[in-house]
Amino acid sequence: xxxxxxxxxxxxxxxxxxxxxxxxxxxxxxxxxxxxxxxxxxxxxxxxxxxxxxxxxxxxxxxxxxxxxxxxxxxxxxxxxxxxxxxxxxxxxxxxxxxxxxxxxxxxxxxxxxxxxxxxxxxxxxxxxxxxxxxxxxxxxxxxxxxxxxxxxxxxxxxxxxxxxxxxxxxxxxxxxxxxxxxxxxxxxxxxxxxxxxxxxxxxxxxxxxxxxxxxx
Amino acid sequence: xxxxxxxxxxxxxxxxxxxxxxxxxxxxxxxxxxxxxxxxxxxxxxxxxxxxxxxxxxxxxxxxxxxxxxxxxxxxxxxxxxxxxxxxxxxxxxxxxxxxxxxxxxxxxxxxxxxxxxxxxxxxxxxxxxxxxxxxxxxxxxxxxxxxxxxxxxxxxxxxxxxxxxxxxxxxxxxxxxxxxxxxxxxxxxxxxxxxxxxxxxxxxxxxxxxxxxxxx
DNA sequence: TGTTGGGGGACTGTATACAAAATCGCACCG
DNA sequence: CGGTGCGATTTTGTATACAGTCCCCCAACA
Numbered sequence: 001x002x003x004x005x006x007x008x009x010x011x012x013x014x015x016x017x018x019x020x021x022x023x024x025x026x027x028x029x030x031x032x033x034x035x036x037x038x039x040x041x042x043x044x045x046x047x048x049x050x051x052x053x054x055x056x057x058x059x060x061x062x063x064x065x066x067x068x069x070x071x072x073x074x075x076x077x078x079x080x081x082x083x084x085x086x087x088x089x090x091x092x093x094x095x096x097x098x099x100x101x102x103x104x105x106x107x108x109x110x111x112x113x114x115x116x117x118x119x120x121x122x123x124x125x126x127x128x129x130x131x132x133x134x135x136x137x138x139x140x141x142x143x144x145x146x147x148x149x150x151x152x153x154x155x156x157x158x159x160x161x162x163x164x165x166x167x168x169x170x171x172x173x174x175x176x177x178x179x180x181x182x183x184x185x186x187x188x189x190x191x192x193x194x195x196x197x198x199x200x201x202x203x204x205x206x207x208x209x210x211x212x213x214x215x216x217x
Numbered sequence: 218x219x220x221x222x223x224x225x226x227x228x229x230x231x232x233x234x235x236x237x238x239x240x241x242x243x244x245x246x247x248x249x250x251x252x253x254x255x256x257x258x259x260x261x262x263x264x265x266x267x268x269x270x271x272x273x274x275x276x277x278x279x280x281x282x283x284x285x286x287x288x289x290x291x292x293x294x295x296x297x298x299x300x301x302x303x304x305x306x307x308x309x310x311x312x313x314x315x316x317x318x319x320x321x322x323x324x325x326x327x328x329x330x331x332x333x334x335x336x337x338x339x340x341x342x343x344x345x346x347x348x349x350x351x352x353x354x355x356x357x358x359x360x361x362x363x364x365x366x367x368x369x370x371x372x373x374x375x376x377x378x379x380x381x382x383x384x385x386x387x388x389x390x391x392x393x394x395x396x397x398x399x400x401x402x403x404x405x406x407x408x409x410x411x412x413x414x415x416x417x418x419x420x421x422x423x424x425x426x427x428x429x430x431x432x433x434x
Numbered sequence: 435t436g437t438t439g440g441g442g443g444a445c446t447g448t449a450t451a452c453a454a455a456a457t458c459g460c461a462c463c464g
Numbered sequence: 465c466g467g468t469g470c471g472a473t474t475t476t477g478t479a480t481a482c483a484g485t486c487c488c489c490c491a492a493c494a
Contacts, residue, residue: 012286048449057271061278069229085366092313149302154280265479
């Protein structure tokens, strides 16, 4: 029963396509409003239409694309208004995630969070800003995971990617500032301080909101 | 083949199948852990495997089914633990939705909420308990919609259905009690009382949690 | 009796084919 | 000159076909 090397051949194309389409959207190579023609995407990615269709359904329920019956899918447009709405949601969900993470903190989750922080610090120092944005999302995802709430994690992850998307569309990324706040959040979680963790998380999101809104002016 | 017998309109089969599978799961006709064999479902619903596959992807990202690559999909099992987790999430999200609904309340949203309340009261008086459960979900969904936050609505709806699912698995439905609380929530929203609305919503969820946990004993 | 290995059936993954609907261009009519 | 209807093309929706993999059963052997 030759165990294969992890994944490469066994990862369904549909997952590859989903990830790739999401990347294309997040990276801005597919612009909001742009139509997603199944045939063309299939050709571009070298697969048949079927995996593409399944990927589109997934991205639709995640909110990255909008599909109209018989008229196909298009990259979702996010209005300034929707961007603002997203911050309300983040504050609530990430606050909850931080509180639960603090409540249930374990040596393992502590180590995991610190690992992301360290990797990110290195990236900031090297000025690899693309990596920093991804690591930012990874840190927040790690907090969600540390909450031990499976459904919360399921909901938070697409939301984080969507938030990252919003940010990408606004000029810069307030990287260093963001990471000092992360450290504070990490310490509260590591100390098992529920109230502190929640407060740090919501404050962090609100700071991001202010930064975002300033850019809009 | 397989002309659209289910929906008289031009509604894509994939949507019909998604809704129908969700219904089967929520109604308990498909039990947690039960495998979802594409062929069989396709035969049962009188369609080909393709719409079924797309429906399964959607239900997977909503958390109703779990799919393992090359091994297919199965109805998600929800442990008692996960049920508890769900209440945390509901408290946070529905609290937020109630607050925003109160902030942005309009005559239209007020009317919409009251309409659901009235329909529900009639159903309670007639003892149509199946309808009551659906109307309960509908009321909470209406609150989410009244928040005017599109992404919040997108996230809340599957969560509500999931919560309804959890309840179905516990014996009874604490219908009448629940609806007095709804009236309180409605009044706070209608009055534009943000703090009151949020408080009502979270208290309502916590009451539901206690009722649920008592059943478990 | 327990283990191993292989064969066959069952099911998923992916591609291709065909049908139906929407869109666009263009001629024709007012 | 603008609107309208019709056909060709594009694109989605659905079905079918085939290949690859997993799994279970059972027989052979230690």
